[in-house]
Amino acid sequence: MDRVSIKSYKHDGSLHRTWEMGCVLENNDEYIITATNRNYVVESNQSRWKSREASLSIFSKKDWFNVICMFRKEGICYYCNVSSPAVVDHGVVKYIDYDLDAKLTPTGKIRILDKKEFEYNSVRYQYSTDLVKIAQYTLEKVVTLMRDGVFPFDDEIVKQYYEVYKDIFHL
Numbered sequence: 001m002d003r004v005s006i007k008s009y010k011h012d013g014s015l016h017r018t019w020e021m022g023c024v025l026e027n028n029d030e031y032i033i034t035a036t037n038r039n040y041v042v043e044s045n046q047s048r049w050k051s052r053e054a055s056l057s058i059f060s061k062k063d064w065f066n067v068i069c070m071f072r073k074e075g076i077c078y079y080c081n082v083s084s085p086a087v088v089d090h091g092v093v094k095y096i097d098y099d100l101d102a103k104l105t106p107t108g109k110i111r112i113l114d115k116k117e118f119e120y121n122s123v124r125y126q127y128s129t130d131l132v133k134i135a136q137y138t139l140e141k142v143v144t145l146m147r148d149g150v151f152p153f154d155d156e157i158v159k160q161y162y163e164v165y166k167d168i169f170h171l
Helices: 115-124 129-148 155-169
Strands: 003-009 015-027 031-037 040-043 048-050 054-060 065-072 075-083 087-089 092-104 110-113
Touching: 003 031, 015 054, 015 092, 015 155, 031 155, 054 155, 065 129, 065 155, 075 129, 075 155, 092 115, 092 129, 110 129, 115 129
Parallel strands: 003 092
Antiparallel strands: 003 015, 015 031, 015 040, 031 054, 040 048, 054 065, 065 075, 075 092, 087 092, 092 110
């Protein structure tokens, strides 16, 4: 089973956040799917914390977002980052985080997060007009996918991947 680390960057190329080793469940032309259980995360200031639960991460290689599917007692919580399409480079999944996020709770509630951070960083990092349009379009697309329960926001498909992970690591 392949393992990768995950690194997110800011628009200027500075390191934003690193996730330690994730287990690769699928890697194709469209996306790479990784799974972790209570994984360590290192922030750009070197502070370190541990995630609370098992999660599946779906990194699109073509679309401008990635999704963290967190398995909680009440159900799957989806956290979606508007980001550059992911690349896999020598065992590292890399992408640029554009701050704009959406969260889908197990009850179906959708929340848009970090709009002010996106606005601030669009000035700070001088996002082009095209990049701002891509980010806004992507957020609208993500909300539609969430409402429709379409992959990567399809509980049944996500649970199937999670079962594969649990079987491999005897969770």
